[in-house]
Amino acid sequence: MIEINQLSKMYPGGKGIKDLSFEVKQGEIFGFLGPNGAGKTTTIRILMGFLRPDSGAAKIRGRDTWQERTGLKRIIGYLPGELHFFDRLSAQEILLLFIQMHGNHSKLKENYKKLIKRFDLDIRQPVWKMSKGMKQKLGLISAFMLNAEILLLDEPTSGLDPLMQKVFIDLVLEEKEKGTTVLMSSHQFSEIEKTCGRVGMIREGELLTVEDIAQLKQIKRQTFDIRTKNEEAAQYLRQSGLHILHEEGLSFRIETSGNLNVLWRVLAETQIEEFHQQPLELEETFMQYYH
Numbered sequence: 001m002i003e004i005n006q007l008s009k010m011y012p013g014g015k016g017i018k019d020l021s022f023e024v025k026q027g028e029i030f031g032f033l034g035p036n037g038a039g040k041t042t043t044i045r046i047l048m049g050f051l052r053p054d055s056g057a058a059k060i061r062g063r064d065t066w067q068e069r070t071g072l073k074r075i076i077g078y079l080p081g082e083l084h085f086f087d088r089l090s091a092q093e094i095l096l097l098f099i100q101m102h103g104n105h106s107k108l109k110e111n112y113k114k115l116i117k118r119f120d121l122d123i124r125q126p127v128w129k130m131s132k133g134m135k136q137k138l139g140l141i142s143a144f145m146l147n148a149e150i151l152l153l154d155e156p157t158s159g160l161d162p163l164m165q166k167v168f169i170d171l172v173l174e175e176k177e178k179g180t181t182v183l184m185s186s187h188q189f190s191e192i193e194k195t196c197g198r199v200g201m202i203r204e205g206e207l208l209t210v211e212d213i214a215q216l217k218q219i220k221r222q223t224f225d226i227r228t229k230n231e232e233a234a235q236y237l238r239q240s241g242l243h244i245l246h247e248e249g250l251s252f253r254i255e256t257s258g259n260l261n262v263l264w265r266v267l268a269e270t271q272i273e274e275f276h277q278q279p280l281e282l283e284e285t286f287m288q289y290y291h
């Protein structure tokens with residue numbers, strides 16, 4: 001559905017994307033993961049036909065994204081990384097305007113009403129009064145309401161609270177059921193992991209790798225902080241075969257990779273006072289990948 005072939009785009013400052021190649025199949029949810037400045041937005045803007053590549057090509061349904069930018073926009077639902085709406089209009093006016101631009105279909109009006117409810121957005125407020133999170137909801141509603149064949153979502157959960165992140169994840173999973181093709185960028189591994197089948201990792205404009213999420217999970221190491229109740233339990237833990245990174249008194253930092261069965265067994269058989277999982281940052285996932 002999306003083919004990116006040796007795509008390069010350099011900005012005057014010498015930053016951009018270099019020789020990027022990957023593809024997203026029809027019905028696939030593809031995560032585009034990388035730190036700030038990696039080139040995610042640049043790639044998505046080329047797919048939208050806002051930027052012309054220096055060399056290489058991007059195609060959607062076999063059509064060049066620059067040459068056919070006008071026609072292709074009809075089949076794409078797009079969430080920009082930076083949202084700019086007309087400040088004086090209300091969310092409702094903006095959404096109705098988008099619906100008009102898309103042929104005023106009654107189905108779209110139904111969709112938009114459902115989405116407003118799910119995102120719990122007050123549509124009467126003018127944009128200039130809206131918080132970053134509210135604008136993000138408005139952006140998401142305008143992308144999801146279109147029943148588009150393809151969704152291009154640039155950092156879709158930025159500014160959303162955890163409850164709304166959950167709403168977003170549910171919506172993506174529903175799109176997956178419908179067979180929509182989704183490309184979403186993120187700098188957080190956790191949200192990609194919940195929705196995507198494959199992930200492309202990009203850094204400094206270059207694609208490092210494309211991986212199956214299921215395979216990444218196998219190599220994903222996790223660290224846990226555990227405090228045992230007494231010295232006897234601490235001794236048990238030391239002999240358990242778990243990989244201890246660090247210990248001090250009754251406190252341990254444990255590392256696991258892939259299979260958590262041993263950890264669960266030890267936890268069940270030992271007196272544990274505290275247990276805490278260290279959140280896994282993107283950079284660590286990158287580093288682990290290299291290891």
Ligand SMILES: Nc1ncnc2c1ncn2[C@@H]1O[C@H](COP(=O)(O)OP(=O)(O)O)[C@@H](O)[C@H]1O
Pocket residue numbers: 011012013015016034035036037038039040041042043081
């Ligand atoms: N219009 C521009 N002019 C010059 N440099 C730019 C421009 N847009 C982006 N860049 C630079 O290109 C690199 C990639 O940016 P971007 O695609 O926005 O990354 P990401 O979305 O992954 O954070 C960054 O170093 C950024 O500073």
Ligand SMILES: [Mg+2]
Pocket residue numbers: 040041042081154155
């Ligand atoms: Mg960006």
